[in-house]
Amino acid sequence: MKRMRVAVVGGGIGGLTAAGLLAKEGHAVTLFEGGATLGGKARALSCEGLTLDTGPTLLTLPELVRGTFAALDAVDLLPPFIELEPQCAYRFSDGCRFTAHKDLERTAWSAGELRPSERRGVRSFYDEAARIWRAAGEPYLEAPFEGLAGFMARVARRGVGAVVAGMKLPTLHDLAVKHFKTHHLQQFVGRFATYAGASPFEASAAFSLIPHIERAYGVHHVRGGIGALVEALGQAVHRQGVTVRLGVRATFSRDAEGYRVGPLGSAEPFDTVVVNADPLRSARRESGPLALSGFVLLLEVEGRPALPHHTVLFGGDSAREFSELFRGQLAADPTVYLCNPSATDATMAPPGRTGVFVMVNAPPLPQDFEAAERAARAWELNAERAKGQMFDKLHQHFPELRGRMRIVGQRTPVDLAEQGAPGGSIYGFLPHGRFGPFRRPRIRGGTPGLFFAGGGTHPGGGVPLVMLSGRFAAEMALAHLRRET
Template sequence: MRRTRVAVIGGGIGGLTAAGLLAKEGHEVTLFEQGATLGGKAQAVTVDGITLDTGPTLLTLPALVRGTFQRLGAMDLLPPFSELEQQCVYRFGDGCGLTVYKEVARTAESAAELRHSERHGVFSFYKEAEAIYRAAGEPYLEAPFEGMAGFMARVARRGVGAVLAGMRLSTLSELAERHFKTDHMRQFVGRFATYTGASPYEASAAFALIPHIERAYGAHHVRGGIGALVEALGQAVRRLGVTVRLNAHARYERESQCGGGYRVGPVGEAEPYDSVVVNADPLGALNREEEPLSLSGYVVLLEVEGRPSVPHHAVLFSHDYRREFEELFGGRLASDPTVYVCNPSATDDTMSPPGRIGLFMMVNAPPLPRSPAEAERAAEAWALNAEQAKGQMLERLATHFPQLKGRMRVLGQRTPVDLAAQGAPGGSIYGFLPHGKFGPFRRPRIRGRTPGLFFAGGGTHPGGGVPLVMLSGSFAAEMASAHLRKVEA
């Protein structure tokens, strides 16, 4: 009996996971990656001895990641993780601060310094966030989303209380207002909408499950960065026999013969395959190109002389959060942007040499326009936009960390234009924009419209972030395997 053949298009974390799991089951797997390196948006660079991720910088749900490597038989390749007791430092426009710890009581004490009543708000918020996760998050993550009937059946197994909790969900902003009195703490809650490229004033309160996950399962750093995790995945899939083709821009088309499989490969090199997993944003394939996109981002990488004290993760908030999102979703860079800063050297001395550190900085940015002419003009404008945004970021950084003044050197940058060149629609980090109460349920599904076609990655269910993208790859592999069993029969 011939081995069933699977093509995986795209070598991001979702595609690598799917490829490895399918190969582990004995299928003949070829992975096509249009770029020169694996990882998709999860890239890393090393400049003058300083290593920095240019994509995701945080790892949550470590058990899911370890479980994936275990299924791949690759625990020996998995880099070690470090759990951060101090998960993130938040600085606000008026100079106030908040430190979030894994231990919720310590977070509550920090919040009480803003206003005494916020101490109670922290406990009540995390309690509701956990209830949201149990009622909606767990059933959303435990199986591929194939429709509301299956999802509601999983919710119903958790009792009528879970069903009622889901029906009562408001926006993330409204949830924050129920628990907190200060704009500071409301900004803190609203920030988690940006994990999906959304606005807290339009996104569902269901996204409160994200801070619950960070509190319950921890915020972790991968030794060597997320880039080291990608490298380990690449080694794992090659060891399992996956054929990896870099610099190979593959296309796929349905084939009416040969059992209704697909022809896949670069132009002029297509070969027959029984199934395809596409690790790329699925909106175009689903004819949903006109839907609004989630936010993009602008990244600046810095070298800093010396070893100044900068937290591993810090968020430097704007003065007017609502205005910031109005500008971003109005197609403009924020006039007063919130800046995210990551200093991996605070935890991992392998990321930079003695006497220097590297910093990753990022602000949200609107996606590029859809029309080719407008997109071209927007791409040209980014040369000026980047300088403006970079100046704002450096100024904000020096305001909150004055010890950095005169010690910073720019190593590189990544704009929405760069993301678009990698295949992200409009440079959008997550593609689909999950606004509205039922936004998460409109996310593109893993199962494609034709038999044997599946999607993986941050643009499909269950969403973005390293562990969820891994989960999408795992789901895609399971669904493809089920299809291939029918083919073999």
């Protein structure tokens, strides 16, 4: 194949993956990244020996990640993965607790401590989640989503039962109520909608494939954090000969010869473009509802308190919490997620100190420019309120932390918006409704030779799926370049 010029706009995980794979096929690839470092939302903060991820904090589908590095001839660069056991500790507003394990019977035993009948609920829930994975999840990830016809053909290969099951999917909350009697485990199931910035009361039960994936393939920590994975991916891309231009905000436009890509006033010609940015604006869909954003605190804690690696502290009323968030308000009683990576990986913090990532869901900024400006200014007050809520909940569940925590960093929806996320939404498109996941913007852009990668496009958010979007984008770009030669 003739050596062609390829531009990748954005140096997140999806863009890096696409750039490396396209360069490996012999093309001249230039990656433009507006920031000073690679990684997009998957960055890390280092502070006096403390390391904390500022974006994603866990890894699932490890073989997909290993396969990506193998495709880049870079397995030697890959940091070790540590499978977590237990996977996550859950605490509820009434003091009850539940722990999720990879082993189904250990999870069922923990659920039985809430109510004995919930042991059967755990088994039946995960059994149905596995069926949903086989019927819809596997075909969704097999190939780029180009329309329902191709997807349904892949589903049909699993049999008529898979098609029928897919057409009957309720909401994720309805699925939780079907299998569990306690509000505790209904909240546990509902949490997985937030992996896509959605509400369990509006999102499809298809999101139950996420807890199935965690149980079937494990929840993993990358030694050194997700930031170490990004660094390794950057090294792999350099090894393939990609030209990386940091601190360059590139635009792209199509002309008769192909594409012009680069900073305003000095764009260069390219044959195809992969854009590692949310595609809603390009698809002229930016006025639609957005998925949730988030507010993150990065904390330094004196000593080494016995905090689990992953903990979720639920609010008391999920229905009210999601109603408030999707009305554009901070929740009055939010669910708080915290990650203590040094519980597993001593390299993340020096002796005698602990780093903790703490996050609450937050509404995205309004799409209207003037309203967004007002909301951005209001975040100074919102941040103080959210901090108070987070510290109150941490003190409630972990009183030993009182007086031992210091904020070393934070991330608001305004920060995410400045990185290019529409309205500061982490995932962009809001996948509510039975067919919500299938309305996600596609990888193939609106003009020949334009492709998208990242959490805002198919197949969605999370490190492995973003890598998969980069692989799909590279495959589709290669097919386009073959037709052009």
